[in-house]
Amino acid sequence: MSASRKVLVIGGGISGISAAVEASEAGADILLVEKNPYLGGRVAQMNLYFPKLCPPACGLEINLRRFRTSPKIRYLTEAEVTSITGKPGDYHVSITQKPRLVNEKCTACGACAEACPVERPDEFNCGMAKTKAAYLPFPTAYPMRFVIDSEHCKGTECQKCVEACEYGAIDLAAGEKTIEEDVSAVIVATGWAPFQAETIENLSYSQYENVITNLQMERLAAPDGPTGGKIVTPSSQDPLESVAFVQCAGSRDENYLKHCSGVCCLASLKQARYVREQYPEAQIYIFYIDLRAPGRLEDFLADSEEDEKLELIKGKVAKIYISASESKLVVEAEDVLGGRRVQKQVDLVVLATGMVPNVPETIDQLRQDDDGFLVAEEGPSAFVAAGCVRRPVDVAECVRDATAAALKAIQWHRG
Numbered sequence: 001m002s003a004s005r006k007v008l009v010i011g012g013g014i015s016g017i018s019a020a021v022e023a024s025e026a027g028a029d030i031l032l033v034e035k036n037p038y039l040g041g042r043v044a045q046m047n048l049y050f051p052k053l054c055p056p057a058c059g060l061e062i063n064l065r066r067f068r069t070s071p072k073i074r075y076l077t078e079a080e081v082t083s084i085t086g087k088p089g090d091y092h093v094s095i096t097q098k099p100r101l102v103n104e105k106c107t108a109c110g111a112c113a114e115a116c117p118v119e120r121p122d123e124f125n126c127g128m129a130k131t132k133a134a135y136l137p138f139p140t141a142y143p144m145r146f147v148i149d150s151e152h153c154k155g156t157e158c159q160k161c162v163e164a165c166e167y168g169a170i171d172l173a174a175g176e177k178t179i180e181e182d183v184s185a186v187i188v189a190t191g192w193a194p195f196q197a198e199t200i201e202n203l204s205y206s207q208y209e210n211v212i213t214n215l216q217m218e219r220l221a222a223p224d225g226p227t228g229g230k231i232v233t234p235s236s237q238d239p240l241e242s243v244a245f246v247q248c249a250g251s252r253d254e255n256y257l258k259h260c261s262g263v264c265c266l267a268s269l270k271q272a273r274y275v276r277e278q279y280p281e282a283q284i285y286i287f288y289i290d291l292r293a294p295g296r297l298e299d300f301l302a303d304s305e306e307d308e309k310l311e312l313i314k315g316k317v318a319k320i321y322i323s324a325s326e327s328k329l330v331v332e333a334e335d336v337l338g339g340r341r342v343q344k345q346v347d348l349v350v351l352a353t354g355m356v357p358n359v360p361e362t363i364d365q366l367r368q369d370d371d372g373f374l375v376a377e378e379g380p381s382a383f384v385a386a387g388c389v390r391r392p393v394d395v396a397e398c399v400r401d402a403t404a405a406a407l408k409a410i411q412w413h414r415g
């Protein structure tokens with residue numbers, strides 16, 4: 001592969017996958033580097049997508065199919081870029097790849113996980129479940145191959161997974177690899193992380209198990225999630241009579257995140273539909289500052305407003321505490337339009353926490369705005385940002401952004 005026609009894509013979420021596909025179909029060779037053991041990023045954790053409410057496999061799968069079948073795309077999982085040197089059109093990249101400890105012979109039969117004696121927190125399910133140290137990240141993961149978490153695995157002294165694997169797919173002694181590559185341009189598509197809800201003192205996330213984040217709600221509702229898709233209280237697995245969504249949890253707030261994450265209003269309206277689907281009689285409250293449903297997404301808001309048991313309350317939540325009977329959570333807020341203070345008793349509170357950009361710390365060339373999102377370098381640059389690391393947006397916008405990034409990146413091809 002000639003360096004002059006190779007593009008490095010960092011991040012294998014919907015933005016990185018889309019950028020890789022678009023640039024490769026325009027003739028570029030691609031190396032995609034993803035730090036997780038699977039591709040798909042945060043979209044893989046969603047239950048359904050707004051506005052169409054289809055499962056993430058839909059949109060993701062279309063681009064993943066193009067990705068999988070392209071002879072021009074190579075990818076590394078559990079890998080991170082450690083340095084980039086050089087100049088636009090001619091960079092040298094160093095990458096470190098953690099050992100997966102499971103090779104291509106894996107058939108995903110699951111015998112290793114059955115035999116594995118150690119458990120680890122399941123970060124794909126936002127800590128609401130556990131997996132074995134030998135695990136498949138989720139049932140439709142790509143690549144469809146088990147991985148062994150070396151931080152929790154007992155190593156060569158245990159060997160139970162090695163003995164259980166009849167395909168010889170496990171190598172517990174495999175070590176870290178360093179990979180060196182020459183590329184002409186770099187697309188940074190490292191996405192977002194959820195804002196740390198425990199830092200927002202008045203919203204009691206660390207205090208009550210039944211106060212969860214919007215990402216946890218996606219996992220609770222997902223058929224492959226910790227409850228098999230049943231939305232129940234995490235504390236006692238009880239069905240719900242009432243739910244409150246707290247918008248701008250930490251967002252648009254000088255003390256935490258100044259920016260609006262753009263998608264949280266639609267995400268909560270979507271999650272209210274998840275609740276309605278399972279509980280036709282449940283009372284739902286959404287506490288908001290402004291409800292932002294731009295462009296064609298306004299129809300989604302209008303349809304939600306038809307729900308008679310969905311109350312939209314304009315007002316910032318002051319505090320969340322436990323009721324005197326200790327059976328419910330109480331959400332207290334100023335109802336700005338009603339001109340009064342309200343207390344609503346609910347079984348579950350969902351905090352609509354915003355997006356924090358994931359900016360790789362090892363790459364010196366990146367410039368950030370005041371909120372941490374990537375901005376273009378001044379003058380011609382072969383570093384192009386795409387998706388939520390550039391600004392908080394929905395999937396459709398990420399895909400458009402990725403196409404634009406691919407177009408910019410391939411301009412640096414020589415010859």
Ligand SMILES: Cc1cc2nc3c(=O)[nH]c(=O)nc-3n(C[C@H](O)[C@H](O)[C@H](O)COP(=O)(O)OP(=O)(O)OC[C@H]3O[C@@H](n4cnc5c(N)ncnc54)[C@H](O)[C@@H]3O)c2cc1C
Pocket residue numbers: 010011012013014015016033034035036039040041042043046048049050051079080081189190191192193214215218263267270353354355358359360361386387388389393394395396398
């Ligand atoms: C609660 C919630 C619900 C949502 N629901 C919807 C919805 O219904 N419809 C919709 O359109 N949008 C929705 N969104 C928005 C959607 O999640 C984003 O638009 C999408 O995830 C952005 O994709 P991305 O590829 O830019 O980033 P990500 O999905 O974050 O992917 C980035 C990838 O980069 C990898 N990475 C990070 N750092 C590095 C590194 N240093 N090196 C290598 N790899 C790295 C990550 O592991 C990840 O795989 C929702 C958002 C939230 C918060």
